[in-house]
Amino acid sequence: MTLRDLKPGQSGVVASVKGEGNIRRRVLDMGVTPGTKIDVIKVAPLGDPVEIVLRGYNLSLRKEEAEAIELR
Amino acid sequence: MIKVALAGNPNCGKTTLFNDLTGSKQHVGNWPGVTVDKKEGTCKKNKEIKILDLPGTYSLSPYSAEEIVAGETITNKNGENIDVVLNIIDGTSIERNLYLTLQIMETGIPMVIALNMMDEVEAQGTKIDVDKISEELGVTIVPMVARSGKGLAEVVKAIEEVAASKSTPKNLPIFGEIKNIELNAKSDEEKEEAEISVADIRYKTIDDIVSKTVKKGKAATEVKNTKSDKIDKILTNRFLGIPIFLVIMFAMYACTFSENFLWLGINSPGMWLAGVVESAWEWVVEGIAGLIEGASPWIYALVVDGILAGIGAVLGFMPLVLVLYLLMSFLEDSGYMARVAFILDRLFRKFGLSGRSFIPLLMGIGCGVPAIMATRTLEKEKDRKITAIITAFMPCGAKLPIFAMFFSTMFADDNQTLLNYSIYLVSIVVAIVVSLILNKLVYKSEASNFIMELPQYRVPTAKSVLIHGWEKVKGLGKKAGTVILFSTILIWFLSSFNLDSFNGKNKEANEDGCIMCEMDDSFLASAGEVIAPIFKPLGFGEWRPTVGVITGWIAKENVVVTFAQLYEEDVTQEYLDEYFGAMDGSELEELGFEGGEYDPEAAYDIYVEGTLFEGGDENALPTMKDDIKTKAAAYAYMVFNLLCMPCFAAVGALKRELKTWKATGFAVGVQMLTAYVVALLVNVIGGLL
Numbered sequence: 001m002t003l004r005d006l007k008p009g010q011s012g013v014v015a016s017v018k019g020e021g022n023i024r025r026r027v028l029d030m031g032v033t034p035g036t037k038i039d040v041i042k043v044a045p046l047g048d049p050v051e052i053v054l055r056g057y058n059l060s061l062r063k064e065e066a067e068a069i070e071l072r
Numbered sequence: 073m074i075k076v077a078l079a080g081n082p083n084c085g086k087t088t089l090f091n092d093l094t095g096s097k098q099h100v101g102n103w104p105g106v107t108v109d110k111k112e113g114t115c116k117k118n119k120e121i122k123i124l125d126l127p128g129t130y131s132l133s134p135y136s137a138e139e140i141v142a143g144e145t146i147t148n149k150n151g152e153n154i155d156v157v158l159n160i161i162d163g164t165s166i167e168r169n170l171y172l173t174l175q176i177m178e179t180g181i182p183m184v185i186a187l188n189m190m191d192e193v194e195a196q197g198t199k200i201d202v203d204k205i206s207e208e209l210g211v212t213i214v215p216m217v218a219r220s221g222k223g224l225a226e227v228v229k230a231i232e233e234v235a236a237s238k239s240t241p242k243n244l245p246i247f248g249e250i251k252n253i254e255l256n257a258k259s260d261e262e263k264e265e266a267e268i269s270v271a272d273i274r275y276k277t278i279d280d281i282v283s284k285t286v287k288k289g290k291a292a293t294e295v296k297n298t299k300s301d302k303i304d305k306i307l308t309n310r311f312l313g314i315p316i317f318l319v320i321m322f323a324m325y326a327c328t329f330s331e332n333f334l335w336l337g338i339n340s341p342g343m344w345l346a347g348v349v350e351s352a353w354e355w356v357v358e359g360i361a362g363l364i365e366g367a368s369p370w371i372y373a374l375v376v377d378g379i380l381a382g383i384g385a386v387l388g389f390m391p392l393v394l395v396l397y398l399l400m401s402f403l404e405d406s407g408y409m410a411r412v413a414f415i416l417d418r419l420f421r422k423f424g425l426s427g428r429s430f431i432p433l434l435m436g437i438g439c440g441v442p443a444i445m446a447t448r449t450l451e452k453e454k455d456r457k458i459t460a461i462i463t464a465f466m467p468c469g470a471k472l473p474i475f476a477m478f479f480s481t482m483f484a485d486d487n488q489t490l491l492n493y494s495i496y497l498v499s500i501v502v503a504i505v506v507s508l509i510l511n512k513l514v515y516k517s518e519a520s521n522f523i524m525e526l527p528q529y530r531v532p533t534a535k536s537v538l539i540h541g542w543e544k545v546k547g548l549g550k551k552a553g554t555v556i557l558f559s560t561i562l563i564w565f566l567s568s569f570n571l572d573s574f575n576g577k578n579k580e581a582n583e584d585g586c587i588m589c590e591m592d593d594s595f596l597a598s599a600g601e602v603i604a605p606i607f608k609p610l611g612f613g614e615w616r617p618t619v620g621v622i623t624g625w626i627a628k629e630n631v632v633v634t635f636a637q638l639y640e641e642d643v644t645q646e647y648l649d650e651y652f653g654a655m656d657g658s659e660l661e662e663l664g665f666e667g668g669e670y671d672p673e674a675a676y677d678i679y680v681e682g683t684l685f686e687g688g689d690e691n692a693l694p695t696m697k698d699d700i701k702t703k704a705a706a707y708a709y710m711v712f713n714l715l716c717m718p719c720f721a722a723v724g725a726l727k728r729e730l731k732t733w734k735a736t737g738f739a740v741g742v743q744m745l746t747a748y749v750v751a752l753l754v755n756v757i758g759g760l761l
Contacts, residue, residue, distance in 0.1 A: 016268070017268060021264070022135055022521075023521045023523070024264075024267065025133050025135060025267055025271075026130075026133075026135055026521065026523050027523055028267060028268060028271035028272075029130050029131035029133055029135075029171065029271065030130060030168065030523060030525075031167060031168045031171065031275060033268075033271050033272045033275045033276075034268070034272055036275075041301075042308065042310075043310075044308065044313075044414050044415055044417065044418060045308070045309070045310050045311070045313040045314050045415055046314075046415070046416070046417075046418035046419060047418060048417065048418045049414060049417055049418070049522050051304075051308070051414065051526060055165065055167040055168050056164065056165050056166075056167065056168075056288070056292055057164075057165035057168055057525060058300075058525065058526040058527075058528075059523065059524070059525055059526065060410075060414050060522065060523075060524050060525075060526050061521075061522055061523045061524075062417070062421075062521070062522045065521060065522065065523060
């Protein structure tokens with residue numbers, strides 16, 4: 001299961017981060033590391049990107065980027 | 073002297089702290105080769121401390137231009153010779169902020185931490201054991217509130233102490249571990265693994281420290297219930313988000329450019345201020361003109377039509393830049409700008425742009441100068457560059473008289489509303505296509521992504537909004553001012569002189585002994601003759617339309633003024649007498665004749681700037697049709713002026729945003745090429761219809 005599969009209101013714990021080099025590094029730098037709990041808050045009005053909360057702050061990312069974040 | 077680099081995440085109050093520390097004594101330059109501002113200032117409390125504001129970054133990984141600059145400065149690879157790093161962190165999201173802190177610590181440079189937003193931390197009920205964290209990291213930590221300036225004196229004191237002792241942060245055991253992992257990763261696969269491990273190790277260390285030192289309050293642990301989340305429920309709501317955005321954009325546009333503000337029949341603050349500056353400047357110009365009346369005519373013309381007109385062009389844009397920038401800084405500092413990107417990303421990424429590109433593009437319909445300067449608030453360098461280039465395609469206010477003149481004369485029988493819409497459509501379609509092409513061909517290496525923090529909503533401080541606005545105005549004056557002034561004088565020279573100016577022939581021929589000439593004999597006219605054949609395929613390859621294009625670069629409405637001058641046989645006194653003679657008093661008064669009385673002396677100016685600008689005379693400039701014969705050619709000419717190099721003021725703004733002459737030249741080249749290709753298509757396809 002990946003972060004993309006979560007609906008607003010659901011939450012999950014990160015297992016690993018895949019994806020293209022630069023984008024993966026940015027995701028990791030922003031604190032999406034294995035073991036981190038993520039809450040999905042909402043989807044943007046046009047259906048993408050999504051807003052999540054982790055480590056006490058709000059982050060937005062596109063669905064294709066969310067797909068690279070695998071959950072436990 | 074102590075040189076301090078100020079480092080921190082975006083949205084953590086870094087700019088506020090920088091303003092607190094340095095006051096208004098700031099110098100804004102740029103980092104070599106990138107469109108990233110480089111701000112330096114002297115500390116108010118201790119003149120020995122120089123502060124360099126690094127771009128806001130989440131990490132030192134070489135990911136964006138901002139991070140490369142920050143990383144190179146902190147590791148002293150770019151010759152800035154930093155003594156101390158002042159790392160500001162947002163206490164409300166301390167974990168993510170400490171990630172950058174650990175990376176700075178790894179470099180072993182002496183540092184001080186300013187723990188900001190302590191008022192919000194307290195309001196959340198969160199307790200942070202500052203001494204304990206300080207001990208864990210081996211770094212002095214000063215709790216503070218940058219917005220109110222609380223803790224500022226302690227920050228300065230801590231910098232002085234660390235600079236004197238040169239004490240470095242604790243060398244945590246994980247630093248050695250990280251180095252080993254990075255050194256041992258050889259293959260691409262191993263490097264990928266290493267990146268995950270390194271980020272993981274850093275965050276594990278942070279989690280460990282935070283669990284020992286921070287007790288999160290109730291408000292900080294409950295998701296979706298902070299004040300910010302409640303505001304967001306409305307502003308990024310599924311159904312309300314986009315309508316609210318459009319209303320805010322409309323309000324911003326109305327405040328800056330509207331001549332009928334909120335339908336009250338008054339000018340908007342921007343236009344009002346522009347009017348005040350314009351009248352004040354006219355008064356100054358009259359004063360100076362009076363002083364040098366006795367001077368020889370060409371000196372008089374140089375000062376009045378060249379230099380003062382050039383300065384006037386810069387001054388005229390300043391109020392618009394100021395007002396638009398005050399509003400933009402407000403939206404930026406409040407946290408709404410990040411939501412704009414969030415709401416519009418889906419739509420704009422299709423065009424290879426960011427959701428924030430919408431703002432400069434929309435403002436470009438008012439005036440390209442503040443709009444181009446507004447591209448600075450875009451997150452990514454690629455987006456900044458592309459948006460700045462395509463913003464110039466917008467049909468700004470000064471281009472409208474060109475369209476009005478052609479619509480009324482060459483397209484008198486066609487649907488005027490549709491024609492007007494068609495211009496907007498052309499500019500939008502061209503902007504999108506050019507953006508896509510630039511994305512594909514020029515900036516293809518830069519992967520697009522949208523991993524962006526949505527900061528807490530905060531009420532911006534008046535001080536920081538004002539400093540932002542003032543910086544922009546100063547930037548336009550200093551950086552763009554010289555470009556505008558120089559080019560205005562150059563075109564003035566070319567349009568007022570010819571070879572006979574310098575061999576005495578003009579002096580003999582002119583009654584007043586002036587060495588200048590009429591525009592149709594000038595260097596510019598000769599240049600027009602030479603250049604004109606290039607425009608043959610576009611349908612307007614004659615010298616007079618060509619000169620119009622060139623004078624349009626001073627200000628786009630000059631195209632119409634120049635046409636009136638060059639087709640002088642069409643705008644004779646007899647014609648004006650007859651044209652206005654057919655009107656009654658109220659019509660004359662509406663056009664600007666005082667008391668509704670026809671005044672032959674005022675007729676020419678009113679005809680050009682009233683009638684022609686508004687497209688009031690269907691039979692205007694009949695001779696023009698000898699040069700621009702078909703509708704296709706006329707439309708091609710309009711499109712060319714719409715898309716080609718913008719006015720010099722906008723080019724000055726482009727230079728300021730793109731930083732280098734090379735990048736500015738590239739931008740203008742793209743605009744010229746686009747204008748030529750699109751106008752060619754219009755003329756060829758239009759000719760077949």
